Amino acid sequence: xxxxxxxxxEPEYTVPVVVIGxxxxxxxxxxxxxxxxxxxxxLERDPHPAGSTAMSYGGIxxxxxxxxxxxxxxxxxxxxxEDIMTITxxxxxxxxxxxxxxxxxxxxxxxxxxxxxxxxxxxQWAGLGHSNLRLHAPPGRSGEVLMGMLLSAxxxxxxxxxxxxxxxxxxxxxxxxxxxxxxxxxxxxxRFGAQQLILATCGYGANEELxxxxxxxLKGAQYxxxxxxxxxxxxxxxxxDAAYDDLGAYQALGSLSSPGxxxxxxxxxxxxxxxxxxxxxxxxxEMHDISGQALTILEQPDGEIWIVTDEALHTxxxxxxxxxxxxxxxxxxxNANTWEGLAEQIKVPAGALVQTMSDLQDFKDGSRQxxxxxxxxxxxxxxxxxxxxxxxxxxxxxQGGLCVDSQARVVRRDGTAFPNLxxxxxxxxxxxxxxxxxxxxxxxxxxxxxxxKLAGETAAQSLTD
Numbered sequence: 376x377x378x379x380x381x382x383x384x385e386p387e388y389t390v391p392v393v394v395i396g397x398x399x400x401x402x403x404x405x406x407x408x409x410x411x412x413x414x415x416x417x418l419e420r421d422p423h424p425a426g427s428t429a430m431s432y433g434g435i436x437x438x439x440x441x442x443x444x445x446x447x448x449x450x451x452x453x454x455x456x457e458d459i460m461t462i463t464x465x466x467x468x469x470x471x472x473x474x475x476x477x478x479x480x481x482x483x484x485x486x487x488x489x490x491x492x493x494x495x496x497x498x499q500w501a502g503l504g505h506s507n508l509r510l511h512a513p514p515g516r517s518g519e520v521l522m523g524m525l526l527s528a529x530x531x532x533x534x535x536x537x538x539x540x541x542x543x544x545x546x547x548x549x550x551x552x553x554x555x556x557x558x559x560x561x562x563x564x565x566r567f568g569a570q571q572l573i574l575a576t577c578g579y580g581a582n583e584e585l586x587x588x589x590x591x592x593l594k595g596a597q598y599x600x601x602x603x604x605x606x607x608x609x610x611x612x613x614x615x616d617a618a619y620d621d622l623g624a625y626q627a628l629g630s631l632s633s634p635g636x637x638x639x640x641x642x643x644x645x646x647x648x649x650x651x652x653x654x655x656x657x658x659x660x661e662m663h664d665i666s667g668q669a670l671t672i673l674e675q676p677d678g679e680i681w682i683v684t685d686e687a688l689h690t691x692x693x694x695x696x697x698x699x700x701x702x703x704x705x706x707x708x709x710n711a712n713t714w715e716g717l718a719e720q721i722k723v724p725a726g727a728l729v730q731t732m733s734d735l736q737d738f739k740d741g742s743r744q745x746x747x748x749x750x751x752x753x754x755x756x757x758x759x760x761x762x763x764x765x766x767x768x769x770x771x772x773x774q775g776g777l778c779v780d781s782q783a784r785v786v787r788r789d790g791t792a793f794p795n796l797x798x799x800x801x802x803x804x805x806x807x808x809x810x811x812x813x814x815x816x817x818x819x820x821x822x823x824x825x826x827x828k829l830a831g832e833t834a835a836q837s838l839t840d
Contacts, residue, residue: 377544389555390416391570395607397419398426398428400800400802402526406490409532409533412835413834418542424536427577427600428521434516436816436817437455437825439480440511443509446495446496450508454507455479458504464808472806475825478829485828493524504814539561542556552795572796574611574612575830576801580598593627598769599631600772608776612776621808623775624775625774626814627814632707642692646684646688651731660745667810683762686759709721711759739754774807777802782833785798785803800819
């Protein structure tokens, strides 16, 4: 896999816009390009498009949307931008943060109002870096449902999707202009031309060498992401001497069920639940750093903890989250009418759990301050029966990547844009800063659809320039 420099390449046929990758970014880019009148082909390595999007909740953050307005939520791009800069401690690219903040809301409106996507504001998903309610999610809080919407829209718009088509090489001519691609299919190898090329191959979470180099703290950690995320876009970009940054940034999960590998919703914690380790003790502020807490969880005995809730929080999660319903079906949720009974169920010291839960109630009623600094205002006392589910920390997807401009064009180290190369989603640098602590909920798919739409529109418009 690499770059083939062949300025004399003369393909048998050429596609106006080629998109590599059929996840949220690639499909959004393809739909946007088609709506601008361009012919588009999406090249997807798998038998069916899914990618990391299908493994997520499908949540997309954005500010100033019509869905927010309908829910009487007053939000704006400026506030979103400030939240990005705050959570990243000012260590992200402000120009890119501005691009995402300004365009995420209009992109969500485009999806809901023009394409008819069923996305509603998550009114229970508050905080965790967002100063407002701006997470938009599909029914069942399922990324598979979101992928279904994208695939249906792509079909309506006439997007051609070629599955089992893995791009091995990019063919490049003078001035670093992409001329074509080399594609491996079950029938053999094929080469064809591309007037505009969009990289939507996600990140490099499945590339053990890159992870070991840039994220040594994750050595031995579980990877809960798509196996095809091998860093193709980054490697092509590096071979072209493109700019890239924040390769040590990533989104981790602190709520992957063990066993089961199901993502357990943070609404259990937002609503007043707590994390305890195998000693029956809390060990951190559960509402601080939704991504980075995966590392603190991995530091606990056996690298596993329990999320402790009650029937009200358990029932609400089961009503709203498909993966949590799956966890219930697999009998992963333990329950008992007393803390002593729950301690026996989950094999933690009963005395420690009783004391931890007594302390928790003191923090909730305000008689004492939580030593970890968590603000329990607005959360209710946990009432029996009590529930617990065991989780671990894992890597979900990387956040560093190729640097792009305000039109999603890949740029060189000197800031100039490549003539016909674009990137979005996990293929591009995100706005999470240099490490794990700068991730905002919903930012992964936010950058996928926002940069995807920008890339698709710009690529289509460039055909006539």
